[in-house]
Amino acid sequence: MTTRYLYFAILLSFTVQAQIYSGTTALGLSLTLNVTMNTNSDSLEMEFSGPSSGYYCLGIGSAGMNGTHIVLVNSNGTIAERELSHYNGGSVLASSITYRGVSNWP
Incomplete structure (x- = not known):
């Protein structure tokens, strides 16, 4: 026991x-x-x-653009997820993330 x-x-x-x-x-x-x-x-x-001007983009799970899942953060603070194609921005995906925007960059 x-x-x-x-x-x-x-x-x-x-x-x-x-x-x-x-x-x-x-x-x-x-x-x-x-x-x-x-x-x-x-x-x-x-x-x-x-800096708050422009945008940020992070690609996940690929060495090339085609089929890459990206997280895109726009200059206005909105976030989008996309799956890229060969020579264009690809398609918008349903959001699988939650986010909190903080604006304290000098």
């Missing part, structure tokens, strides 16, 4: 520990991307930092 409880306690201790991974990279001269992944909440947080 004691062995079963110990086995259950060890198994439970491995499954309830959350792993949080984070990283930061510079994207050009004035852009920064911070990424945090939380395995406990099954979430990914991306923070784009840079």
